[in-house]
Amino acid sequence: MTKERSELKSIGYEIFIGILSILSIVNLVLAYAAQEQSLATVLEVMNALFSVVFLADFLYRIATVPSAGTYFFKHFGWADLLASLPLAQLKFLRVFRLIRVYRLLRDVGIRTVGRTLSKDRAGSSLYVLLLMGIFVLEFGSLMMLRIEQYAPGANIRTASDAIWYTIVTISTVGYGDQYPVTGAGRMLGSGIIVIGVGIFGTFTGYLANFFLAPRKKEPAPSVDAAATSATVEGLRLRLDESEAKLAEIRKLLTEPT
Numbered sequence: 001m002t003k004e005r006s007e008l009k010s011i012g013y014e015i016f017i018g019i020l021s022i023l024s025i026v027n028l029v030l031a032y033a034a035q036e037q038s039l040a041t042v043l044e045v046m047n048a049l050f051s052v053v054f055l056a057d058f059l060y061r062i063a064t065v066p067s068a069g070t071y072f073f074k075h076f077g078w079a080d081l082l083a084s085l086p087l088a089q090l091k092f093l094r095v096f097r098l099i100r101v102y103r104l105l106r107d108v109g110i111r112t113v114g115r116t117l118s119k120d121r122a123g124s125s126l127y128v129l130l131l132m133g134i135f136v137l138e139f140g141s142l143m144m145l146r147i148e149q150y151a152p153g154a155n156i157r158t159a160s161d162a163i164w165y166t167i168v169t170i171s172t173v174g175y176g177d178q179y180p181v182t183g184a185g186r187m188l189g190s191g192i193i194v195i196g197v198g199i200f201g202t203f204t205g206y207l208a209n210f211f212l213a214p215r216k217k218e219p220a221p222s223v224d225a226a227a228t229s230a231t232v233e234g235l236r237l238r239l240d241e242s243e244a245k246l247a248e249i250r251k252l253l254t255e256p257t
Contacts, residue, residue: 012126020050020054028047031047036145042141042142045159046138054080083097126206129203133199136166136196140169155178165179
């Protein structure tokens with residue numbers, strides 16, 4: 001296996017990091033295009049969350065790759081580190097992380113990627129749930145803030161209000177301190193509730209399967225072919241000796257006294 005292939009983590013994990021890289025780059029464009037400061041604040045909070053994830057990814061990779069120097073200097077590890085810092089000027093370096101994920105998956109092959117995801121459905125589902133939670137948290141907060149911010153009698157007016165409402169709604173807790181007052185906002189809130197129930201219901205099933213599913217039985221140890229051959233040969237020799245002794249006894253019994 002080449003060093004490039006050995007840098008590959010699980011297929012689901014690489015795709016997860018790749019999608020987050022794309023979303024973080026999209027957020028940079030949205031942050032520049034946002035006309036409302038409150039909307040830009042939501043994007044800044046999400047980018048800060050991505051920075052934590054990417055920094056953890058960098059530490060995970062540099063601790064597990066065969067050669068930390070090769071990863072850092074030749075495979076854009078330095079770009080991963082700089083792009084993880086909370087500096088807007090360096091976030092464009094996340095393109096290098098996306099390039100590396102693409103290169104690793106290309107070396108594996110699309111068929112292998114499909115077979116692996118199909119075989120490891122539980123792990124793939126977990127990454128899908130994480131991505132769904134992130135997408136709903138970001139775009140649910142942005143849309144709710146956009147709809148409710150200037151509505152009469154609204155109580156979701158700031159970025160923190162929108163993020164807090166979305167987190168509470170996804171988790172199906174529902175404190176009731178923040179709530180939409182417009183028809184469009186209530187429809188959006190209903191969708192977030194349904195998605196949140198699906199996410200946590202599936203996540204609960206995943207945990208139950210992980211902790212309570214019976215372990216697979218270990219295959220019986222294979223018998224060494226040489227040992228089996230030696231045993232058979234020993235039995236054959238003993239059988240020949242027994243037949244020789246029986247022949248001698250039979251001869252003695254048949255001789256005249």
